[in-house]
Amino acid sequence: MKTNTSRKTITKSWIIIGIVLTTILMFYMREKFEAPSVKIIATEQSKQIAPKEQSEVIKEEPEIEKKLSIRPLGKVVYLTFDDGPSQLTGQFLDVLKEHDVKATFFMQGANLQNKNFQDNVRRATSEGHYVGAHSMTHNSKRLYTEGKFVEEMNETIAIIHEITGENPKLIRAPYGSVPGLDNEQLRNQIVEANIKVWDWTIDSLDWKLKNNPYQIVENIRNGTTRDIEVVLMHEVRQTLQVLPNIISFYKERGYKFGVYNDFLHFPLNFHNDKRL
Numbered sequence: 372m373k374t375n376t377s378r379k380t381i382t383k384s385w386i387i388i389g390i391v392l393t394t395i396l397m398f399y400m401r402e403k404f405e406a407p408s409v410k411i412i413a414t415e416q417s418k419q420i421a422p423k424e425q426s427e428v429i430k431e432e433p434e435i436e437k438k439l440s441i442r443p444l445g446k447v448v449y450l451t452f453d454d455g456p457s458q459l460t461g462q463f464l465d466v467l468k469e470h471d472v473k474a475t476f477f478m479q480g481a482n483l484q485n486k487n488f489q490d491n492v493r494r495a496t497s498e499g500h501y502v503g504a505h506s507m508t509h510n511s512k513r514l515y516t517e518g519k520f521v522e523e524m525n526e527t528i529a530i531i532h533e534i535t536g537e538n539p540k541l542i543r544a545p546y547g548s549v550p551g552l553d554n555e556q557l558r559n560q561i562v563e564a565n566i567k568v569w570d571w572t573i574d575s576l577d578w579k580l581k582n583n584p585y586q587i588v589e590n591i592r593n594g595t596t597r598d599i600e601v602v603l604m605h606e607v608r609q610t611l612q613v614l615p616n617i618i619s620f621y622k623e624r625g626y627k628f629g630v631y632n633d634f635l636h637f638p639l640n641f642h643n644d645k646r647l
């Protein structure tokens with residue numbers, strides 16, 4: 372009698388465990404299928420394969436594709452600062468630190484070579500900011516017409532590595548990927564070099580608002596309409612001046628501050644080229 376009862380109890384327990392496990396598995400599968408993601412992106416595997424074969428691989432491996440291209444959930448703003456390092460980098464880092472905000476910098480090789488700026492480049496990465504590349508020369512003719520884009524980006528990345536020990540893969544194309552990277556051959560070279568390109572969702576136009584810094588905040592405020600925003604700014608004095616206002620604006624709107632991460636990449640370029 373006693374044995375019988377305990378056998379029944381054991382059987383019941385197994386059934387309950389089975390139900391629980393099935394529920395967990397179903398829930399997990401549902402999450403996976405419903406996860407928001409960009410439709411097509413080169414997978415880790417397909418990076419090693421010629422571009423022509425990629426579409427085939429993507430069809431067969433939708434799960435891998437999703438895992439590697441998930442956008443963050445909720446409202447996230449990425450503050451980005453181009454054209455540094457500069458005399459102002461340290462002050463930008465001070466303001467960001469004071470407000471406990473992380474940002475993404477795209478730095479120029481020529482400025483990175485300035486030894487006076489290098490301590491702040493190191494400080495940026497050690498304080499959790501991302502330092503990506505923005506070419507050596509910023510020269511449109513050299514980068515796009517003469518096709519030195521990848522060469523210059525690789526050189527800039529190598530300098531960042533030398534200074535910080537980091538190995539960033541994200542770059543920002545000077546003047547944006549349109550029209551610069553209209554040439555598909557250039558984009559193919561970028562894919563082959565395993566480099567990623569981010570444009571922006573909001574252009575603050577800060578560089579031309581030297582005498583009207585509050586218009587920078589207005590431009591950003593007016594441009595903020597999406598859950599994921601990537602704000603283009605520069606290491607210039609007028610932006611530094613209103614940076615606390617920009618940070619307050621996003622905090623009031625309930626945004627979290629994202630910092631780019633090579634391992635959680637999602638495509639964001641004007642060409643809508645999912646490989647970048």
Ligand SMILES: [Zn+2]
Nearest residue numbers: 453454545546
């Ligand atoms: Zn620039």
